[in-house]
Amino acid sequence: MDLINIKHVNKVYKNGVTAIYDLSLKIKKGDFVFVIGGSGSGKSTLIKMLYREERPTSGEIILGGLNVARLRNSKVYKLRRKLGIVFQDYRLLPKLTVYENVAFALEVIGAKKEEIKTKTLKAIDLVGLKAKTRTYPTELSGGEQQRVAIARAIVNNPKLLICDEPTGNLDPDMSREIVKVLDNINKEVGTTIIMATHDREIVNEMKKHVIALKDGRLVKDYEKGTYDNEIV
Amino acid sequence: MKLFRMFGRNVRDAFKSVTRNFSLSIASISCISITLIVVGLSLIISFNVDNFTRTIKKDVTVVVFLEQDTTKEELESIQKEIAGFDNVESIKIKTKEESKKEMMAESEVFEATMETWPEEDNPLRDSYLIKVERIEDIGDTADKIRKIDKVEVVDYGEEMVERLVGAFKLVEKITIVIVAILIIVTVFLIVNTIKLTIFSRKREISIMRLVGASNLTIKIPFVIEGMIIGAIGSIIPIIISIYGYVAFYEEFDGQLFSALIKLVPPEPFIYLIAIAILVIGVIVGMFGSGRAVRKYLKV
Ligand SMILES: Nc1ncnc2c1ncn2[C@@H]1O[C@H](COP(=O)(O)OP(=O)(O)OP(=O)(O)O)[C@@H](O)[C@H]1O
Ligand SMILES: [Mg+2]
Numbered sequence: 001m002d003l004i005n006i007k008h009v010n011k012v013y014k015n016g017v018t019a020i021y022d023l024s025l026k027i028k029k030g031d032f033v034f035v036i037g038g039s040g041s042g043k044s045t046l047i048k049m050l051y052r053e054e055r056p057t058s059g060e061i062i063l064g065g066l067n068v069a070r071l072r073n074s075k076v077y078k079l080r081r082k083l084g085i086v087f088q089d090y091r092l093l094p095k096l097t098v099y100e101n102v103a104f105a106l107e108v109i110g111a112k113k114e115e116i117k118t119k120t121l122k123a124i125d126l127v128g129l130k131a132k133t134r135t136y137p138t139e140l141s142g143g144e145q146q147r148v149a150i151a152r153a154i155v156n157n158p159k160l161l162i163c164d165e166p167t168g169n170l171d172p173d174m175s176r177e178i179v180k181v182l183d184n185i186n187k188e189v190g191t192t193i194i195m196a197t198h199d200r201e202i203v204n205e206m207k208k209h210v211i212a213l214k215d216g217r218l219v220k221d222y223e224k225g226t227y228d229n230e231i232v
Numbered sequence: 233m234k235l236f237r238m239f240g241r242n243v244r245d246a247f248k249s250v251t252r253n254f255s256l257s258i259a260s261i262s263c264i265s266i267t268l269i270v271v272g273l274s275l276i277i278s279f280n281v282d283n284f285t286r287t288i289k290k291d292v293t294v295v296v297f298l299e300q301d302t303t304k305e306e307l308e309s310i311q312k313e314i315a316g317f318d319n320v321e322s323i324k325i326k327t328k329e330e331s332k333k334e335m336m337a338e339s340e341v342f343e344a345t346m347e348t349w350p351e352e353d354n355p356l357r358d359s360y361l362i363k364v365e366r367i368e369d370i371g372d373t374a375d376k377i378r379k380i381d382k383v384e385v386v387d388y389g390e391e392m393v394e395r396l397v398g399a400f401k402l403v404e405k406i407t408i409v410i411v412a413i414l415i416i417v418t419v420f421l422i423v424n425t426i427k428l429t430i431f432s433r434k435r436e437i438s439i440m441r442l443v444g445a446s447n448l449t450i451k452i453p454f455v456i457e458g459m460i461i462g463a464i465g466s467i468i469p470i471i472i473s474i475y476g477y478v479a480f481y482e483e484f485d486g487q488l489f490s491a492l493i494k495l496v497p498p499e500p501f502i503y504l505i506a507i508a509i510l511v512i513g514v515i516v517g518m519f520g521s522g523r524a525v526r527k528y529l530k531v
Pocket of ligand 2: 043164
């Protein structure tokens with residue numbers, strides 16, 4: 001079953017730059033997808049359209065039965081509750097502990113206290129940060145901070161976890177660790193994962209579904225793909 | 233239930249935010265305090281004015297003297313005419329015989345002189361004693377009566393009444409203008425305070441959006457913060473109003489200049505004023521923060 005169905009999507013930014021040309025693709029439930037491509041190839045644009053930060057100029061994006069492209073601004077929060085989003089720069093709140101940062105995602109959608117506690121602890125455990133629950137982000141390594149961000153993204157059991165270069169600020173070892181955490185979530189919980197990345201080693205090692213973009217066009221869509229130098 | 237839970241969190245956060253940006257909040261709070269002191273003062277004045285215009289209304293009588301040769305029939309028909317006027321509450325006839333008796337009873341000198349007057353040759357005039365409904369229109373009513381045939385003199389202590397009513401009206405107008413200006417300045421300051429809170433919490437807001445907080449959830453803490461600023465700003469004005477008015481009332485024994493102008497007794501009046509100040513403070517705070525949220529928190 002397809003979780004995401006993208007049909008003939010074009011994206012032209014206000015300044016006239018076309019970032020995505022006639023993109024069509026499907027992503028299955030439970031899939032782990034790498035989105036690869038050079039700088040400016042449109043990876044972030046595609047990801048932003050998935051969580052409705054940007055709207056396609058034309059075409060359709062159906063995500064879990066929701067027509068994302070047509071979603072009104074006031075209803076975007078409904079989509080966001082079904083997604084987890086992770087960025088290169090972690091986006092944690094420095095004045096909150098690890099626990100509070102993760103719990104924040106549930107608090108602001110009005111979850112019950114007991115529910116917040118059990119879900120938060122479970123998510124922190126899943127990313128392997130149990131020992132750092134009461135620590136502040138500034139006292140953590142980059143890799144650990146990114147794991148907090150992942151815990152926050154999955155705490156509400158989203159169907160889809162979207163990551164835009166989650167390893168972009170990390171050294172190779174930490175990057176591998178982060179991808180392992182994501183792979184673990186994908187296997188244990190069954191969360192569908194889409195990860196934009198530049199990191200060729202990781203892509204080659206993992207042998208996952210690879211979508212390659214070049215200058216806004218889909219150039220490769222392989223079930224068990226690698227980072228292909230000739231194309232990208 | 234869910235709303236209630238989130239409300240508690242919001243109030244807590246809003247208090248934290250007010251104290252965190254205290255130097256900033258203090259500007260809004262002082263401004264709203266000054267505004268509310270003036271609001272409280274003008275409320276106290278206007279309620280008192282209302283109160284003693286009502287007392288004056290009870291006491292001010294338009295006295296109408298008729299010409300010497302007015303007959304009893306004319307006396308009654310003119311009475312009916314005046315009673316039909318829009319502003320006339322009551323009209324009473326006082327015949328010259330009654331006036332004579334009254335004056336004789338009042339002073340011995342009068343008694344001595346008037347005793348010599350023959351019954352059919354009374355130099356006094358028949359008159360009406362009239363009460364009006366709206367004291368501010370008393371001049372117009374007097375003019376209307378003056379135009380009636382046979383009416384000679386209309387007297388209602390016009391100087392005093394008109395000057396008093398005029399002064400009250402002027403005071404009211406000035407305070408309305410001052411309050412309006414102060415409220416505009418306050419709203420402007422609150423908009424700025426909330427704007428800075430919004431900017432200082434940009435990161436938090438963007439994360440809230442990311443994880444799917446509803447628009448209402450994002451907006452409400454800022455609106456509550458405005459309301460809290462308004463509520464804190466009303467504390468000093470409430471204290472000043474209560475203690476100030478009670479002291480003033482006691483100092484003047486509950487009346488101003490003469491027994492004619494009675495002050496409103498402090499209880500429960502002053503508590504109503506306190507509630508009004510609090511409510512106005514909270515509303516102004518809410519209005520200012522609402523504007524800021526609409527302007528700087530595009531959701
Ligand atoms: N907000 C924007 N307004 C205008 N043009 C934009 C905007 N965001 C991106 N672009 C343009 O769209 C194209 C695709 O950008 P995008 O950020 O999607 O690339 P990317 O694949 O994520 O690159 P990188 O690997 O460097 O992150 C680029 O040419 C970029 O300049
Ligand atoms: Mg990018």
